[in-house]
Amino acid sequence: xxxxxVKIPLVRLYPWHSCYLSVxxxxxxCMPWILTKFIPVFCLSNEKNELWVDYYSLDNNDKDxxxxxxxxxxxxxxxxxxxxxxxxxxxxCDLLLxxxxxxxxxxxxxxxxxxxxxxxxxxxxxxxxxLLYGYDADKKIFFSAGHFNxxxxxxxxxxxxxxxxxxxxxSTYRHYNGKQQKPIRFLKFDATGLFDFNIDxxxxxxxxxxxxxxxxxxxxxxxxxxxxKVIAYGVNRYSFIKxxxxxxxxxxxxxxxxxxxxxxxxxxxxxxxxxxxxxKYFVSMKTFIEEYRAICEKAQAAxxxxxxCRMSNNITSLVKINALLDNVFNLEVELIKKxxxxxx
Numbered sequence: 001x002x003x004x005x006v007k008i009p010l011v012r013l014y015p016w017h018s019c020y021l022s023v024x025x026x027x028x029x030c031m032p033w034i035l036t037k038f039i040p041v042f043c044l045s046n047e048k049n050e051l052w053v054d055y056y057s058l059d060n061n062d063k064d065x066x067x068x069x070x071x072x073x074x075x076x077x078x079x080x081x082x083x084x085x086x087x088x089x090x091x092x093c094d095l096l097l098x099x100x101x102x103x104x105x106x107x108x109x110x111x112x113x114x115x116x117x118x119x120x121x122x123x124x125x126x127x128x129x130x131l132l133y134g135y136d137a138d139k140k141i142f143f144s145a146g147h148f149n150x151x152x153x154x155x156x157x158x159x160x161x162x163x164x165x166x167x168x169x170x171s172t173y174r175h176y177n178g179k180q181q182k183p184i185r186f187l188k189f190d191a192t193g194l195f196d197f198n199i200d201x202x203x204x205x206x207x208x209x210x211x212x213x214x215x216x217x218x219x220x221x222x223x224x225x226x227x228x229k230v231i232a233y234g235v236n237r238y239s240f241i242k243x244x245x246x247x248x249x250x251x252x253x254x255x256x257x258x259x260x261x262x263x264x265x266x267x268x269x270x271x272x273x274x275x276x277x278x279x280k281y282f283v284s285m286k287t288f289i290e291e292y293r294a295i296c297e298k299a300q301a302a303x304x305x306x307x308x309c310r311m312s313n314n315i316t317s318l319v320k321i322n323a324l325l326d327n328v329f330n331l332e333v334e335l336i337k338k339x340x341x342x343x344x
Contacts, residue, residue: 031275141159199279206343266296270292
């Protein structure tokens with residue numbers, strides 16, 4: 001049996017963040033990078049006019065630029081994996097077992113239709129990323145991290161046979177054909193990685209956030225990162241999230257992810273303020289932390305209302321959400337303005 005270290009991460013909104021962060025979260029030296037990296041947020045709309053809220057990334061793939069993963073990690077696409085397995089007469093699981101035994105974590109995208117630990121099992125196909133961090137050869141299971149229970153991040157076991165069926169199958173190949181070849185990433189923590197916490201950079205990113213701008217987009221000249229239209233950055237996303245919840249007409253179409261994204265980001269900013277307090281940049285941070293905790297509680301209250309509406313199949317209480325979000329917006333902008341003034 002082999003088990004590499006993992007930990008529940010601070011950021012757990014989507015698997016493309018939470019899986020690799022469950023590796024970094026074992027190491028205190030990674031926290032300054034995490035707290036800086038996950039300040040910028042944005043929202044976009046796709047061809048179905050669906051609202052999507054996420055953290056902004058210059059490359060839309062943080063693993064390739066993370067100081068502790070970039071050097072010791074490799075990406076192999078679907079076609080190359082298939083060629084490798086055919087030419088060596090090796091099974092997919094044998095390849096993954098050998099990699100984990102060498103200290104590599106495995107980031108793999110699987111069709112949940114084939115995963116007995118998934119809510120989608122034998123119901124419908126949907127592709128999600130999972131992190132394999134160990135295995136028990138006798139029980140023929142991988143130890144995995146991912147979003148198993150109602151989309152919440154956690155740890156579970158995936159059988160060898162489920163991995164084989166969930167990765168190599170017709171539906172997943174069709175899903176990626178013409179878009180990207182479904183990669184497997186082999187990730188190994190590099191203890192020589194470095195990141196210096198820069199308070200001026202943090203202040204600039206916080207200032208971008210409350211002004212609803214994204215100065216990082218100047219680097220988009222190198223790559224067209226997002227195929228859909230970005231409609232808002234930073235706090236400007238609140239107005240679109242409010243508009244979305246005001247448009248809901250039945251509980252079945254209620255998407256909780258925009259509110260989860262707000263709570264997730266509030267948790268990041270709260271931990272950032274606690275980290276800055278520990279660095280002793282200025283004495284009044286304790287008061288700011290207490291004020292921001294109250295903001296986090298209001299954001300959580302809005303999410304709790306939406307969850308109750310979803311569970312009860314009754315949306316009459318949704319009107320309370322926008323009042324709470326207005327309060328969160330106003331308090332957050334006012335408080336972060338005070339903080340950035342002192343940081344500069």
